Structures are given as C-alpha cells and as structure tokens.
Amino acid sequence: MLDPPLAPFLIDPEISKAETPPAAFYSDARWFRQIRDSVFGRGWHCIGLSRGLEAPRAVRPVTLLPGVLDEELVLVRGDDGTLRLLSNVCTHRGMLVVEEAGTCDALRCRYHGRRFSLDGCFRSMPKFESVEGFPTERDDLRSLPVVERNGMVFGSLDPDVEFDAWFAPVTERLAGIDLGTLTGHPERHHDYEFEANWMLYLDNYLEGFHIPFIHPELAAAIPMTEYQTELLPSGTLQIAGAHEDDATAFAPVGDHPEAGRAIAAWYFWLFPATLINVYPWGISLNMVEPLAPTRTRVRFRSLVGHPHLLGSGAAADLHQIELEDEAAVIATQRGLLGSIYQRGRYSPPEEFGVHHFHRLLLERCAIVG
Template identity: 30%
Template sequence: MLSASSDLQSQALATATALPARFYTGEGTAAVDQTAVFNRHWQYVCHSSQIADEGDYVVSVLGQLPVIVIRTAEGLRGYHNVCRHRAGPLAQCSGKGAKQLRCRYHGWTYNLDGSLRTATEMKDVADFDVSSVRLPALQVREFAGLVFAASENPPPFEEYVAGIAERLAVSGHALADLRFHQHLSYDIDCNWKTYVDNYLEGYHVPHVHPELNKLLDYRSYVTETKRWYSIQFSPLESGDDLYGSGEALYYFMYPNTMLNILPGRLQTNRVLPLPNNRCRVEFDFFYAVSADPSKDEVRRKRDLEFSDVVQDEDIQICVDVQRGLDSGSYVAGRLNPLRENALHHFQELLRSDYRAHSSSVGSKAAG
C-alpha cells in the first residue's frame, strides 16, 4: 500500500492533489491505518458526565482496539479490553459502580490498577504467577468535559488541544455543563477516510445539503487549521425551536474525532474502521439543561430530525465517492486551496504517519 514514496511526500496547499485512490481501497489499508494512525494518536472516548462517579466505565475502541476507561479513586484509568488469558472482554457494555474488572469469558478478575487479582482454577498451575499479569494501560486525559485516550506514544496532549478552551470561552460554549441525551450510529459502505474527507470541507454544502445551506452563511464560512485539529465555523441563523442564532463550530481532531458545536448543543462523531473497507460513524448528542423542559424536548426532537437528514445526504455521497475510488478510474485531483484546506491538513497528517510507518517497517526489515 505504501510502496510509492512520491505519493507520501508533503505537498504545499496551493498546488496539492488529493491522496490517490489506493489509500482508500483494499483490506490492507485497515492494518496499516491501525498501526500507523490509530495506535499513535489521541481519540475521543466519551463525555465526562457518562463516567461521572467512581466505578463508572465505558467500553469503546481506538480504531479496532477494544478498550475500557473507568473512573477510579485515583482518577481516570484506561486499559485494553482484552483479557490476558484468552482475549475475552472485561466488559461487553458500559456500566457503573465497578469495584473490579472481571473477564466475561472465564472469570479472571483484575484490580482497577490493571493488575490481575484472581485467575479462576489456576492456583496450583505450575510456573504461573498472578502478580506477573497486567492489562496493557492506556493514556487518558480529560478536557472541557471530554475524555480522550491513546494506546501508545501520542503527541503531548497539551499540543493536541492547544487553543480550543480559549476559542470555546470566546464563543460562550461550556461543553462540561452539557448532558448526554442520545446515541446513534451508522454503518457506511466507505473507507473511514472517505467519510472524514467529506466532513472536512464546506465545498459540497451548497450542492449536497440544501437545508443546512440555508442555516449557514457560505460566504462567511471559514476554515482554520492548527497542529492537530482544524475548525470550520460560520454564522448560524435558525428559529428558537431549533438552535437559535449564534455561531456554528465544527472541530475535527485528528485522526477521527468531530465536535459539532451549536448554541446549547454538542454532537460528537467518531469515525471507526470496519472490516471490508467500511466504517461506522457514532453520534452522541449532548444538550444544556434549561428551566423549560417542554421547549428543550421540542428543540432536541428537531435537532435529531435535522441531523438525520444531513447524515443521510452525507452517507449517499460518501458511498458514491467510494464507488468512484474503487472503480480504477480515479486519478488524484487538485484540491481547492480555499475550500479544502482542512482536507489537505488531514491528508498531510496521514502522509506523515504513513512515512513514519514505512520507515519503521523498512528499518525492521533491514535489521
């Protein structure tokens, strides 16, 4: 997949072309993306309100790696959700009040510090030492009410979120005060990068999203890129029974996290790779709590309905684009420097990760 080194060279935005189709096709891309991208970077796991109390935990994935994050007396901890006995899950769904982690397959039990506590019927087994077994740990951080985790050696977290808190404060968004409302997910017949590419540009909005285009000011639509994230923002105008008026902020945090922030509302998206070159997009909706529950209910219902319309439009175009990428016809085209700068930013980060991966594989082969 990574053999053509010229495709991985950094490109200036003014003259950049998109990544070639081969980076979006074939089963080989999944293994490379897990090693080169998902294992090396921070990823959103949940909102802090979902694990507010000691013993609360969430089951998630980092790319295709099963993980569990739990709030303990010592703070947030995260582990591979893979028992060291025979790969069973420590938990199959999120929960509350855990005092320990018990494998659902054979009952091996772990302390909340990741150490093995008991191994069922293994007491008299020769050369087996309970104290030598530990769950692989994650790095976990909490920021603005959001919980992130990483499995290997990610960039410094302070660099990852630099400037976001200040931008949210200027816009009056307090994400930590929001509360979880609903979870939705969509399985889509496209590579996960195809979906991310689509998210990262407003270029298609007038052509694909007629109703969304009415709410946003396309002429004032601005995209900025930072070290590890990009932000798209626009003035927003809608009725009080939907979002009201203000500003729409769309954050993309490399490699697969999206924060869609509107007045009184946060929608998080996680784009996850699936087998057979498909992806799953997970949506969680969070809202501010007001003194008028009936009005809140109307706005939330309309938000979910509107979001579903936009998502259906995105799904259809992403499936069509994937079909074009798979066809063998597509040759990487030029990017629009004004409208596709965030897409270019994403693909440059991918190129960097792919170069590092290719170099690592080459070094191991030479050794």
C-alpha cells in the same frame, strides 16, 4: 504471487501544485491496514461519555474501534474519583474480565477467579502457590492513557501526541462560552454505516465547498460568505457564522477570537477521526470508525446543555445533512473504484483543510519521506 509493493506518493505541500491521493488509496486493503496500525493505533479516540461513570467503583467495558482495532478495554472509576482505562483481558488466559457495566469492589475474572484491584494491580489467584516467579507486573492489567473533557472520555493505546496539545484548540475556543451542563442524551444517539472509505467521509467533512451544492437548507441557514476554515496542528476548525436575526447564535465577547460576531457553529476535526461540532444547544460528537476499506461507521452522540435550543440554526436537521453527505461520499467511492479516475486537484481557497488532512495522514504513517 506476492502483491506489488505499495506505491508511495506525494502530496505537494503547495496546494496549488498538489494532486489529491490516488484512487487506490481509498480502497486498497494494504493501505487500510497500514493506516489502521500507524494512525488509529497511535491516535486519541473518544471511547464514550462520562454519563453513567460518575460513581466511585463504576465500571464499563469498551471495545476500542470494534471491527478495526478490537482492543478490549474497561473504564474504572476508583474510590478516589480517578478514572482509569485498563486492559480488559485477564492476564491468566485472556478471558474478558468485566463483561457488563455496573459497579464493583474489585475486578474478578469469572473464568478461574483471578482478582485485580480497581487500579488494575494483580491481587490474588487460586491454585498458583507453586508457580515460580509469580506474580510480576505482567500479571497486572495494563493501564492506558485516558482523559475526560466536556462530558466525553478519550483514550489511546499509544498516543503520538500529548492529549492537551491535541485538544487545546477546543478548550481555548470554548473558554467563556456557556454550553450549560453537557449531558449525554441517548435518545438522540445514532449510528450510521455506509459503503465508502472513512477518508472520503473526512474529505467531505473538511470543506464547506459542497455546502451550497449538497445541503441547500444548511446553505440558507448560515451566511456562506462568512464560512471559514483554520488549520490546527492536529486537525482543523471550521467556523459557521450566523445570520443577524438568528437569536439563538453564540455571541462571544472579550478576547475570544470570534468576539463581536454571531456564530452558528464551530466544527472541530481532531486527527485522525474525532469530530466535535459545537452548537448553541451543545455538542454533536461524531466518531468516524473505519470498518473495512470501503465501509465506515459514524457514531453520533449528543451532549446537550441547553435543550430549549435544540432544532434551531445550523443544527436544525443533522440527520438530513448526514444523509446528504453520505450519498455524496458513497457516490464518490463508486467513482474511485473504476479504472479511469486516477487523481484530482484541490481548490486552494476551499479545500486547504482536505489538503492538510492528507498531508498529516501521510506524515503520520510515513508513506512519504
């Protein structure tokens, strides 16, 4: 028997009238696939850190969203310093071309010896002299959009928004802020996996409403009366002020939007699933990766610029905060899997970031007209 069609639903643009998405949105495999293709297939994603890719001819294979998109790609630093993102799938019969990070003069598929230059152009292939109409540009490794910023590398299969427009709010807010030389610290990297839909994790991230309830230590570390959320065209920015006696806080000056205030953290969410949390010590980058309708991986990567400031302020114990968030999100998923709860309502002063997320999501996957 065929599944019934996906029921479209509306998120009212007026938050005071709006209902949250139906419970099935967070567990139905068909919604999951539609969002994977329409949203993750078109979005920008962080695909790694620059560290280790600095040298000319450096190569590093990457899988874009393992378990979801499973796109096999390779980052290649050219002799001229240009970083490229190429398909890592040999155009002969589909073997992976680069299997390990390292350096190389040319890309050579070890299956039957096809060679490509570092920009992905087909170079040679044994035993193909008699093949007609060969080679064509289809025999090159396809090149994809890639951009490096603040020690992070971003790529996309088919971006539906210009990178600079997507990332501009981060660039603008960090102008004039001394973050030191941001460097990946692998000993601080951590991958989390839990049983809940990725959108529940985002819903939770996008409001500070739960902080006093779920994170008592964080609520004591920042003045909650000053907590702010700003909507961005492709994301949100949450701003946590600092207590007056917090000597480690940012103190922006000049024409910075927070000039004259003490700031503990800027929390950026960039659609669909990139979180860039900026603390006085550096950046905690969180990549939210859907694995299945009710399973999510979040990869934490630390880019440290001022190591002596680690362990202070709003980022004193990110692991503890993460576990508190995950527990709430997992319990919410359990609540949504039953038949009784259908839809909820939003708090206008507290949950407009969540509402913005839901509206963007539906707009990008054209669920509602």
